[in-house]
Amino acid sequence: MFATATTVAFQGLEARRIEVQVQMTGGTPAIVVVGLGDKTVSEARERVRAAFASIGLAIPPGRLIVNLAPAAIGALPHDALDGVVCFCEVGLDGSLASAPGALPAAMAAHVGGGLRAKPGEISLAHQGVLFLDELPEFSQQALDALRQPLETGQVLIARANHHVTYPARILLAAAMNPCRCGGGGVGVGACRRGPRCAIDYQAQLSGPLLDRIDIQLDVPPVTAADLALPSPPEGAAEAAARVMRARDAQSSLGAGLNAVLDQASLEKIATPDAPGAALLAKAAESLALSARAYHRTLKVARTIADLDGSDAVPRIHVAEAA
Structure with missing residues:
Protein backbone atom coordinates (compact mmCIF):
# COMPACT_ATOMS: atom_id res chain seq x y z
CA MET A 1 0.00 0.00 0.00
CA PHE A 2 1.34 3.43 -0.94
CA ALA A 3 0.06 6.90 -0.04
CA THR A 4 1.31 10.48 -0.37
CA ALA A 5 0.59 13.80 1.29
CA THR A 6 1.91 17.29 0.65
CA THR A 7 3.32 19.70 3.22
CA VAL A 8 5.88 22.48 3.33
CA ALA A 9 9.20 23.07 5.06
CA PHE A 10 11.01 26.36 5.45
CA GLN A 11 14.35 27.55 4.18
CA GLY A 12 14.73 31.05 5.55
CA LEU A 13 11.63 32.95 4.50
CA GLU A 14 10.89 30.60 1.63
CA ALA A 15 8.43 27.71 1.82
CA ARG A 16 9.30 24.68 -0.28
CA ARG A 17 6.93 21.91 -1.20
CA ILE A 18 7.56 18.57 0.49
CA GLU A 19 5.93 15.35 -0.65
CA VAL A 20 5.46 12.82 2.11
CA GLN A 21 5.60 9.27 0.80
CA VAL A 22 4.41 6.35 2.94
CA GLN A 23 4.56 2.70 1.96
CA MET A 24 3.42 -0.33 3.96
CA THR A 25 5.33 -3.56 3.41
CA GLY A 26 5.57 -6.91 5.12
CA GLY A 27 7.96 -7.63 7.91
CA THR A 28 8.36 -6.75 11.57
CA PRO A 29 5.90 -3.97 12.58
CA ALA A 30 7.78 -0.66 12.73
CA ILE A 31 7.74 2.91 11.51
CA VAL A 32 10.91 3.71 9.61
CA VAL A 33 11.67 7.32 8.64
CA VAL A 34 14.19 7.62 5.82
CA GLY A 35 16.00 10.62 4.41
CA LEU A 36 17.90 13.40 6.15
CA GLY A 37 15.13 14.77 8.33
CA ASP A 38 16.00 16.76 11.46
CA LYS A 39 15.24 15.77 15.06
CA THR A 40 11.62 16.88 14.75
CA VAL A 41 11.07 14.42 11.90
CA SER A 42 12.87 11.55 13.62
CA GLU A 43 10.77 12.02 16.77
CA ALA A 44 7.54 12.06 14.77
CA ARG A 45 7.24 8.27 14.97
CA GLU A 46 6.32 8.40 18.66
CA ARG A 47 3.96 11.29 18.03
CA VAL A 48 2.14 9.29 15.36
CA ARG A 49 1.84 6.21 17.58
CA ALA A 50 0.38 8.30 20.43
CA ALA A 51 -2.00 10.15 18.10
CA PHE A 52 -3.30 6.90 16.58
CA ALA A 53 -3.91 5.40 20.01
CA SER A 54 -5.71 8.56 21.22
CA ILE A 55 -8.20 8.59 18.36
CA GLY A 56 -8.88 4.86 18.56
CA LEU A 57 -7.08 3.75 15.41
CA ALA A 58 -4.59 0.94 15.12
CA ILE A 59 -1.43 1.36 13.13
CA PRO A 60 -1.66 -1.15 10.27
CA PRO A 61 0.46 -4.23 10.90
CA GLY A 62 3.63 -4.42 8.92
CA ARG A 63 6.56 -2.18 8.20
CA LEU A 64 5.70 1.48 7.44
CA ILE A 65 8.40 3.31 5.46
CA VAL A 66 8.03 7.10 5.59
CA ASN A 67 10.05 9.36 3.37
CA LEU A 68 10.88 12.73 5.05
CA ALA A 69 7.93 13.05 7.46
CA PRO A 70 5.06 11.02 9.04
CA ALA A 71 1.71 10.60 7.28
CA ALA A 72 -1.38 8.83 8.60
CA ILE A 73 -2.76 6.21 6.24
CA GLY A 74 -5.68 3.86 6.47
CA ALA A 75 -8.17 6.32 8.04
CA LEU A 76 -8.63 8.21 4.76
CA PRO A 77 -9.06 7.09 1.16
CA HIS A 78 -5.75 7.02 -0.67
CA ASP A 79 -6.77 10.05 -2.78
CA ALA A 80 -8.31 12.10 0.04
CA LEU A 81 -5.28 14.40 0.31
CA ASP A 82 -4.92 15.14 -3.41
CA GLY A 83 -4.67 18.89 -3.92
CA VAL A 84 -4.29 19.53 -0.18
CA VAL A 85 -1.29 21.00 1.60
CA CYS A 86 -0.94 19.75 5.19
CA PHE A 87 0.57 22.34 7.51
CA CYS A 88 -0.06 21.77 11.21
CA GLU A 89 1.33 20.13 14.32
CA VAL A 90 0.01 16.74 15.38
CA GLY A 91 -0.72 16.48 19.11
CA LEU A 92 -0.34 13.28 21.10
CA ASP A 93 -4.14 13.13 21.37
CA GLY A 94 -4.52 13.24 17.60
CA SER A 95 -5.50 16.91 17.51
CA LEU A 96 -4.16 19.26 14.86
CA ALA A 97 -2.72 22.53 16.10
CA SER A 98 -1.73 25.57 14.05
CA ALA A 99 1.98 25.89 13.35
CA PRO A 100 4.13 29.03 13.00
CA GLY A 101 4.61 30.19 9.44
CA ALA A 102 1.12 29.51 8.10
CA LEU A 103 1.07 32.81 6.18
CA PRO A 104 4.15 32.14 4.01
CA ALA A 105 2.96 28.56 3.61
CA ALA A 106 -0.36 29.78 2.28
CA MET A 107 1.31 32.30 -0.03
CA ALA A 108 3.82 29.82 -1.43
CA ALA A 109 2.64 26.31 -0.60
CA HIS A 110 4.54 24.88 -3.55
CA VAL A 111 7.94 25.95 -2.19
CA GLY A 112 9.84 25.93 1.17
CA GLY A 113 11.97 23.77 3.51
CA GLY A 114 15.37 22.74 4.76
CA LEU A 115 17.33 23.45 7.93
CA ARG A 116 16.39 26.79 9.48
CA ALA A 117 18.81 29.71 9.44
CA LYS A 118 17.41 32.51 11.57
CA PRO A 119 17.55 36.14 10.38
CA GLY A 120 19.86 38.53 12.21
CA GLU A 121 19.41 42.10 13.31
CA ILE A 122 20.04 43.49 9.83
CA SER A 123 17.09 41.53 8.43
CA LEU A 124 14.90 42.31 11.42
CA ALA A 125 15.55 45.98 10.61
CA HIS A 126 14.42 45.54 6.98
CA GLN A 127 12.68 48.69 5.69
CA GLY A 128 13.72 50.44 8.89
CA VAL A 129 16.72 51.91 10.68
CA LEU A 130 19.63 49.91 12.11
CA PHE A 131 21.62 52.02 14.58
CA LEU A 132 25.08 50.88 15.64
CA ASP A 133 26.65 52.87 18.46
CA GLU A 134 30.44 52.87 18.96
CA LEU A 135 30.89 51.35 15.52
CA PRO A 136 34.60 50.39 15.80
CA GLU A 137 33.84 48.30 18.90
CA PHE A 138 32.12 45.70 16.72
CA SER A 139 34.29 42.88 15.46
CA GLN A 140 35.91 43.20 12.06
CA GLN A 141 33.98 40.17 10.85
CA ALA A 142 30.65 41.67 11.92
CA LEU A 143 31.44 44.98 10.23
CA ASP A 144 32.55 43.36 6.97
CA ALA A 145 29.35 41.31 6.96
CA LEU A 146 27.46 44.59 6.49
CA ARG A 147 29.03 45.25 3.10
CA GLN A 148 26.90 42.88 1.00
CA PRO A 149 23.52 43.87 2.55
CA LEU A 150 24.30 47.57 2.19
CA GLU A 151 25.11 47.00 -1.47
CA THR A 152 22.29 44.63 -2.49
CA GLY A 153 19.58 45.00 0.15
CA GLN A 154 19.81 41.26 0.88
CA VAL A 155 21.83 39.05 3.20
CA LEU A 156 22.92 35.59 2.03
CA ILE A 157 23.49 32.93 4.67
CA ALA A 158 25.43 29.94 3.37
CA ARG A 159 25.12 26.55 5.01
CA ALA A 160 26.66 23.20 4.10
CA ASN A 161 23.58 21.98 2.24
CA HIS A 162 21.71 25.14 1.27
CA HIS A 163 21.74 28.92 0.99
CA VAL A 164 19.20 31.25 2.59
CA THR A 165 18.49 34.81 1.43
CA TYR A 166 16.84 37.30 3.76
CA PRO A 167 15.72 40.84 2.90
CA ALA A 168 17.93 43.54 4.41
CA ARG A 169 17.07 46.92 2.85
CA ILE A 170 17.99 49.17 5.77
CA LEU A 171 18.99 52.69 6.61
CA LEU A 172 22.23 52.26 8.55
CA ALA A 173 23.03 54.93 11.13
CA ALA A 174 26.20 54.67 13.17
CA ALA A 175 28.11 56.73 15.72
CA MET A 176 31.62 56.63 17.12
CA ASN A 177 34.02 58.64 19.23
CA PRO A 178 37.16 60.12 17.62
CA CYS A 179 39.28 57.63 19.57
CA ARG A 180 38.92 54.83 22.09
CA CYS A 181 39.44 57.27 24.97
CA GLY A 182 36.44 59.28 23.80
CA GLY A 183 38.25 62.61 23.71
CA GLY A 184 40.27 63.18 20.58
CA GLY A 185 40.87 66.65 19.21
CA VAL A 186 42.68 69.39 21.09
CA GLY A 187 42.13 71.51 24.16
CA VAL A 188 40.29 70.51 27.32
CA GLY A 189 39.28 66.86 27.25
CA ALA A 190 41.68 65.98 24.42
CA CYS A 191 43.04 62.45 24.25
CA ARG A 192 46.23 62.13 26.27
CA ARG A 193 47.57 59.37 24.06
CA GLY A 194 47.88 61.67 21.10
CA PRO A 195 46.90 61.26 17.43
CA ARG A 196 47.99 57.61 17.36
CA CYS A 197 44.99 56.63 19.46
CA ALA A 198 42.53 58.13 16.96
CA ILE A 199 44.38 56.65 13.98
CA ASP A 200 44.36 53.14 15.42
CA TYR A 201 40.74 53.38 16.51
CA GLN A 202 39.42 54.67 13.21
CA ALA A 203 41.45 52.06 11.34
CA GLN A 204 39.00 49.45 12.65
CA LEU A 205 36.65 50.59 9.87
CA SER A 206 37.67 49.28 6.48
CA GLY A 207 37.70 51.41 3.36
CA PRO A 208 35.12 49.24 1.54
CA LEU A 209 32.69 49.62 4.45
CA LEU A 210 33.13 53.40 4.63
CA ASP A 211 32.68 53.52 0.86
CA ARG A 212 29.14 52.22 1.37
CA ILE A 213 28.16 54.87 3.94
CA ASP A 214 26.61 57.77 2.04
CA ILE A 215 26.97 60.61 4.56
CA GLN A 216 29.86 60.92 7.01
CA LEU A 217 29.97 63.88 9.40
CA ASP A 218 32.39 65.05 12.07
CA VAL A 219 30.31 66.44 14.92
CA PRO A 220 32.17 68.79 17.31
CA PRO A 221 31.46 68.60 21.05
CA VAL A 222 28.52 70.65 22.31
CA THR A 223 29.67 73.72 24.21
CA ALA A 224 27.91 75.76 26.89
CA ALA A 225 27.35 78.47 24.30
CA ASP A 226 25.61 75.96 22.04
CA LEU A 227 23.24 75.00 24.84
CA ALA A 228 22.25 78.64 25.28
CA LEU A 229 21.25 79.06 21.63
CA PRO A 230 17.53 79.22 20.76
CA SER A 231 15.84 76.26 19.11
CA PRO A 232 16.19 76.08 15.31
CA PRO A 233 13.27 77.54 13.34
CA GLU A 234 12.56 74.18 11.69
CA GLY A 235 11.31 71.63 14.20
Whole structure:
Protein backbone atom coordinates (compact mmCIF):
# COMPACT_ATOMS: atom_id res chain seq x y z
CA MET A 1 0.00 0.00 0.00
CA PHE A 2 1.34 3.43 -0.94
CA ALA A 3 0.06 6.90 -0.04
CA THR A 4 1.31 10.48 -0.37
CA ALA A 5 0.59 13.80 1.29
CA THR A 6 1.91 17.29 0.65
CA THR A 7 3.32 19.70 3.22
CA VAL A 8 5.88 22.48 3.33
CA ALA A 9 9.20 23.07 5.06
CA PHE A 10 11.01 26.36 5.45
CA GLN A 11 14.35 27.55 4.18
CA GLY A 12 14.73 31.05 5.55
CA LEU A 13 11.63 32.95 4.50
CA GLU A 14 10.89 30.60 1.63
CA ALA A 15 8.43 27.71 1.82
CA ARG A 16 9.30 24.68 -0.28
CA ARG A 17 6.93 21.91 -1.20
CA ILE A 18 7.56 18.57 0.49
CA GLU A 19 5.93 15.35 -0.65
CA VAL A 20 5.46 12.82 2.11
CA GLN A 21 5.60 9.27 0.80
CA VAL A 22 4.41 6.35 2.94
CA GLN A 23 4.56 2.70 1.96
CA MET A 24 3.42 -0.33 3.96
CA THR A 25 5.33 -3.56 3.41
CA GLY A 26 5.57 -6.91 5.12
CA GLY A 27 7.96 -7.63 7.91
CA THR A 28 8.36 -6.75 11.57
CA PRO A 29 5.90 -3.97 12.58
CA ALA A 30 7.78 -0.66 12.73
CA ILE A 31 7.74 2.91 11.51
CA VAL A 32 10.91 3.71 9.61
CA VAL A 33 11.67 7.32 8.64
CA VAL A 34 14.19 7.62 5.82
CA GLY A 35 16.00 10.62 4.41
CA LEU A 36 17.90 13.40 6.15
CA GLY A 37 15.13 14.77 8.33
CA ASP A 38 16.00 16.76 11.46
CA LYS A 39 15.24 15.77 15.06
CA THR A 40 11.62 16.88 14.75
CA VAL A 41 11.07 14.42 11.90
CA SER A 42 12.87 11.55 13.62
CA GLU A 43 10.77 12.02 16.77
CA ALA A 44 7.54 12.06 14.77
CA ARG A 45 7.24 8.27 14.97
CA GLU A 46 6.32 8.40 18.66
CA ARG A 47 3.96 11.29 18.03
CA VAL A 48 2.14 9.29 15.36
CA ARG A 49 1.84 6.21 17.58
CA ALA A 50 0.38 8.30 20.43
CA ALA A 51 -2.00 10.15 18.10
CA PHE A 52 -3.30 6.90 16.58
CA ALA A 53 -3.91 5.40 20.01
CA SER A 54 -5.71 8.56 21.22
CA ILE A 55 -8.20 8.59 18.36
CA GLY A 56 -8.88 4.86 18.56
CA LEU A 57 -7.08 3.75 15.41
CA ALA A 58 -4.59 0.94 15.12
CA ILE A 59 -1.43 1.36 13.13
CA PRO A 60 -1.66 -1.15 10.27
CA PRO A 61 0.46 -4.23 10.90
CA GLY A 62 3.63 -4.42 8.92
CA ARG A 63 6.56 -2.18 8.20
CA LEU A 64 5.70 1.48 7.44
CA ILE A 65 8.40 3.31 5.46
CA VAL A 66 8.03 7.10 5.59
CA ASN A 67 10.05 9.36 3.37
CA LEU A 68 10.88 12.73 5.05
CA ALA A 69 7.93 13.05 7.46
CA PRO A 70 5.06 11.02 9.04
CA ALA A 71 1.71 10.60 7.28
CA ALA A 72 -1.38 8.83 8.60
CA ILE A 73 -2.76 6.21 6.24
CA GLY A 74 -5.68 3.86 6.47
CA ALA A 75 -8.17 6.32 8.04
CA LEU A 76 -8.63 8.21 4.76
CA PRO A 77 -9.06 7.09 1.16
CA HIS A 78 -5.75 7.02 -0.67
CA ASP A 79 -6.77 10.05 -2.78
CA ALA A 80 -8.31 12.10 0.04
CA LEU A 81 -5.28 14.40 0.31
CA ASP A 82 -4.92 15.14 -3.41
CA GLY A 83 -4.67 18.89 -3.92
CA VAL A 84 -4.29 19.53 -0.18
CA VAL A 85 -1.29 21.00 1.60
CA CYS A 86 -0.94 19.75 5.19
CA PHE A 87 0.57 22.34 7.51
CA CYS A 88 -0.06 21.77 11.21
CA GLU A 89 1.33 20.13 14.32
CA VAL A 90 0.01 16.74 15.38
CA GLY A 91 -0.72 16.48 19.11
CA LEU A 92 -0.34 13.28 21.10
CA ASP A 93 -4.14 13.13 21.37
CA GLY A 94 -4.52 13.24 17.60
CA SER A 95 -5.50 16.91 17.51
CA LEU A 96 -4.16 19.26 14.86
CA ALA A 97 -2.72 22.53 16.10
CA SER A 98 -1.73 25.57 14.05
CA ALA A 99 1.98 25.89 13.35
CA PRO A 100 4.13 29.03 13.00
CA GLY A 101 4.61 30.19 9.44
CA ALA A 102 1.12 29.51 8.10
CA LEU A 103 1.07 32.81 6.18
CA PRO A 104 4.15 32.14 4.01
CA ALA A 105 2.96 28.56 3.61
CA ALA A 106 -0.36 29.78 2.28
CA MET A 107 1.31 32.30 -0.03
CA ALA A 108 3.82 29.82 -1.43
CA ALA A 109 2.64 26.31 -0.60
CA HIS A 110 4.54 24.88 -3.55
CA VAL A 111 7.94 25.95 -2.19
CA GLY A 112 9.84 25.93 1.17
CA GLY A 113 11.97 23.77 3.51
CA GLY A 114 15.37 22.74 4.76
CA LEU A 115 17.33 23.45 7.93
CA ARG A 116 16.39 26.79 9.48
CA ALA A 117 18.81 29.71 9.44
CA LYS A 118 17.41 32.51 11.57
CA PRO A 119 17.55 36.14 10.38
CA GLY A 120 19.86 38.53 12.21
CA GLU A 121 19.41 42.10 13.31
CA ILE A 122 20.04 43.49 9.83
CA SER A 123 17.09 41.53 8.43
CA LEU A 124 14.90 42.31 11.42
CA ALA A 125 15.55 45.98 10.61
CA HIS A 126 14.42 45.54 6.98
CA GLN A 127 12.68 48.69 5.69
CA GLY A 128 13.72 50.44 8.89
CA VAL A 129 16.72 51.91 10.68
CA LEU A 130 19.63 49.91 12.11
CA PHE A 131 21.62 52.02 14.58
CA LEU A 132 25.08 50.88 15.64
CA ASP A 133 26.65 52.87 18.46
CA GLU A 134 30.44 52.87 18.96
CA LEU A 135 30.89 51.35 15.52
CA PRO A 136 34.60 50.39 15.80
CA GLU A 137 33.84 48.30 18.90
CA PHE A 138 32.12 45.70 16.72
CA SER A 139 34.29 42.88 15.46
CA GLN A 140 35.91 43.20 12.06
CA GLN A 141 33.98 40.17 10.85
CA ALA A 142 30.65 41.67 11.92
CA LEU A 143 31.44 44.98 10.23
CA ASP A 144 32.55 43.36 6.97
CA ALA A 145 29.35 41.31 6.96
CA LEU A 146 27.46 44.59 6.49
CA ARG A 147 29.03 45.25 3.10
CA GLN A 148 26.90 42.88 1.00
CA PRO A 149 23.52 43.87 2.55
CA LEU A 150 24.30 47.57 2.19
CA GLU A 151 25.11 47.00 -1.47
CA THR A 152 22.29 44.63 -2.49
CA GLY A 153 19.58 45.00 0.15
CA GLN A 154 19.81 41.26 0.88
CA VAL A 155 21.83 39.05 3.20
CA LEU A 156 22.92 35.59 2.03
CA ILE A 157 23.49 32.93 4.67
CA ALA A 158 25.43 29.94 3.37
CA ARG A 159 25.12 26.55 5.01
CA ALA A 160 26.66 23.20 4.10
CA ASN A 161 23.58 21.98 2.24
CA HIS A 162 21.71 25.14 1.27
CA HIS A 163 21.74 28.92 0.99
CA VAL A 164 19.20 31.25 2.59
CA THR A 165 18.49 34.81 1.43
CA TYR A 166 16.84 37.30 3.76
CA PRO A 167 15.72 40.84 2.90
CA ALA A 168 17.93 43.54 4.41
CA ARG A 169 17.07 46.92 2.85
CA ILE A 170 17.99 49.17 5.77
CA LEU A 171 18.99 52.69 6.61
CA LEU A 172 22.23 52.26 8.55
CA ALA A 173 23.03 54.93 11.13
CA ALA A 174 26.20 54.67 13.17
CA ALA A 175 28.11 56.73 15.72
CA MET A 176 31.62 56.63 17.12
CA ASN A 177 34.02 58.64 19.23
CA PRO A 178 37.16 60.12 17.62
CA CYS A 179 39.28 57.63 19.57
CA ARG A 180 38.92 54.83 22.09
CA CYS A 181 39.44 57.27 24.97
CA GLY A 182 36.44 59.28 23.80
CA GLY A 183 38.25 62.61 23.71
CA GLY A 184 40.27 63.18 20.58
CA GLY A 185 40.87 66.65 19.21
CA VAL A 186 42.68 69.39 21.09
CA GLY A 187 42.13 71.51 24.16
CA VAL A 188 40.29 70.51 27.32
CA GLY A 189 39.28 66.86 27.25
CA ALA A 190 41.68 65.98 24.42
CA CYS A 191 43.04 62.45 24.25
CA ARG A 192 46.23 62.13 26.27
CA ARG A 193 47.57 59.37 24.06
CA GLY A 194 47.88 61.67 21.10
CA PRO A 195 46.90 61.26 17.43
CA ARG A 196 47.99 57.61 17.36
CA CYS A 197 44.99 56.63 19.46
CA ALA A 198 42.53 58.13 16.96
CA ILE A 199 44.38 56.65 13.98
CA ASP A 200 44.36 53.14 15.42
CA TYR A 201 40.74 53.38 16.51
CA GLN A 202 39.42 54.67 13.21
CA ALA A 203 41.45 52.06 11.34
CA GLN A 204 39.00 49.45 12.65
CA LEU A 205 36.65 50.59 9.87
CA SER A 206 37.67 49.28 6.48
CA GLY A 207 37.70 51.41 3.36
CA PRO A 208 35.12 49.24 1.54
CA LEU A 209 32.69 49.62 4.45
CA LEU A 210 33.13 53.40 4.63
CA ASP A 211 32.68 53.52 0.86
CA ARG A 212 29.14 52.22 1.37
CA ILE A 213 28.16 54.87 3.94
CA ASP A 214 26.61 57.77 2.04
CA ILE A 215 26.97 60.61 4.56
CA GLN A 216 29.86 60.92 7.01
CA LEU A 217 29.97 63.88 9.40
CA ASP A 218 32.39 65.05 12.07
CA VAL A 219 30.31 66.44 14.92
CA PRO A 220 32.17 68.79 17.31
CA PRO A 221 31.46 68.60 21.05
CA VAL A 222 28.52 70.65 22.31
CA THR A 223 29.67 73.72 24.21
CA ALA A 224 27.91 75.76 26.89
CA ALA A 225 27.35 78.47 24.30
CA ASP A 226 25.61 75.96 22.04
CA LEU A 227 23.24 75.00 24.84
CA ALA A 228 22.25 78.64 25.28
CA LEU A 229 21.25 79.06 21.63
CA PRO A 230 17.53 79.22 20.76
CA SER A 231 15.84 76.26 19.11
CA PRO A 232 16.19 76.08 15.31
CA PRO A 233 13.27 77.54 13.34
CA GLU A 234 12.56 74.18 11.69
CA GLY A 235 11.31 71.63 14.20
CA ALA A 236 11.02 67.87 13.88
CA ALA A 237 7.49 68.03 12.44
CA GLU A 238 8.49 70.54 9.76
CA ALA A 239 11.58 68.51 8.84
CA ALA A 240 9.51 65.32 8.61
CA ALA A 241 7.04 67.04 6.28
CA ARG A 242 9.91 68.23 4.07
CA VAL A 243 11.31 64.70 3.92
CA MET A 244 7.92 63.29 2.93
CA ARG A 245 7.62 65.86 0.13
CA ALA A 246 11.06 64.85 -1.12
CA ARG A 247 10.14 61.14 -1.03
CA ASP A 248 6.90 61.84 -2.90
CA ALA A 249 8.86 63.76 -5.53
CA GLN A 250 11.26 60.85 -5.96
CA SER A 251 8.47 58.28 -6.17
CA SER A 252 6.60 60.33 -8.77
CA LEU A 253 9.46 59.86 -11.24
CA GLY A 254 8.77 56.12 -11.36
CA ALA A 255 12.35 54.97 -10.78
CA GLY A 256 12.10 54.52 -7.02
CA LEU A 257 13.81 56.32 -4.19
CA ASN A 258 17.25 57.79 -4.82
CA ALA A 259 18.94 55.16 -2.63
CA VAL A 260 18.01 52.33 -5.02
CA LEU A 261 18.51 54.06 -8.39
CA ASP A 262 20.50 52.08 -10.93
CA GLN A 263 23.16 53.77 -13.02
CA ALA A 264 20.89 54.46 -16.00
CA SER A 265 18.20 56.07 -13.83
CA LEU A 266 20.83 57.98 -11.89
CA GLU A 267 22.27 59.53 -15.05
CA LYS A 268 18.77 60.49 -16.16
CA ILE A 269 17.52 61.94 -12.88
CA ALA A 270 20.60 63.12 -10.98
CA THR A 271 22.86 64.63 -13.63
CA PRO A 272 24.07 67.99 -12.22
CA ASP A 273 24.24 71.22 -14.15
CA ALA A 274 27.49 72.22 -15.86
CA PRO A 275 29.11 73.93 -12.82
CA GLY A 276 28.03 71.03 -10.61
CA ALA A 277 29.42 68.46 -13.06
CA ALA A 278 32.74 70.31 -13.18
CA LEU A 279 32.92 70.41 -9.39
CA LEU A 280 32.11 66.70 -9.13
CA ALA A 281 34.82 65.81 -11.66
CA LYS A 282 37.36 67.89 -9.74
CA ALA A 283 36.32 66.31 -6.43
CA ALA A 284 36.52 62.81 -7.91
CA GLU A 285 40.10 63.47 -9.00
CA SER A 286 41.34 65.27 -5.89
CA LEU A 287 39.63 62.91 -3.41
CA ALA A 288 40.34 59.77 -5.49
CA LEU A 289 36.66 58.78 -5.38
CA SER A 290 35.83 55.22 -6.32
CA ALA A 291 33.06 54.53 -8.84
CA ARG A 292 30.77 53.65 -5.92
CA ALA A 293 31.62 56.92 -4.13
CA TYR A 294 31.08 58.90 -7.33
CA HIS A 295 27.56 57.54 -7.81
CA ARG A 296 26.90 57.84 -4.09
CA THR A 297 27.71 61.56 -4.29
CA LEU A 298 25.25 61.95 -7.15
CA LYS A 299 22.51 60.26 -5.12
CA VAL A 300 23.14 62.45 -2.09
CA ALA A 301 23.23 65.61 -4.24
CA ARG A 302 19.94 64.62 -5.88
CA THR A 303 18.42 64.04 -2.44
CA ILE A 304 19.60 67.43 -1.16
CA ALA A 305 18.03 69.04 -4.23
CA ASP A 306 14.77 67.18 -3.53
CA LEU A 307 14.78 68.46 0.05
CA ASP A 308 15.24 72.00 -1.30
CA GLY A 309 12.42 71.47 -3.80
CA SER A 310 14.78 71.89 -6.76
CA ASP A 311 14.18 70.10 -10.07
CA ALA A 312 17.81 70.52 -11.11
CA VAL A 313 20.98 69.51 -9.26
CA PRO A 314 22.99 72.74 -9.01
CA ARG A 315 26.60 73.18 -7.95
CA ILE A 316 25.72 74.09 -4.35
CA HIS A 317 24.06 70.72 -3.81
CA VAL A 318 26.98 68.84 -5.34
CA ALA A 319 29.36 70.76 -3.05
CA GLU A 320 27.33 69.80 0.02
CA ALA A 321 27.17 66.15 -1.05
CA ALA A 322 30.89 65.91 -1.75
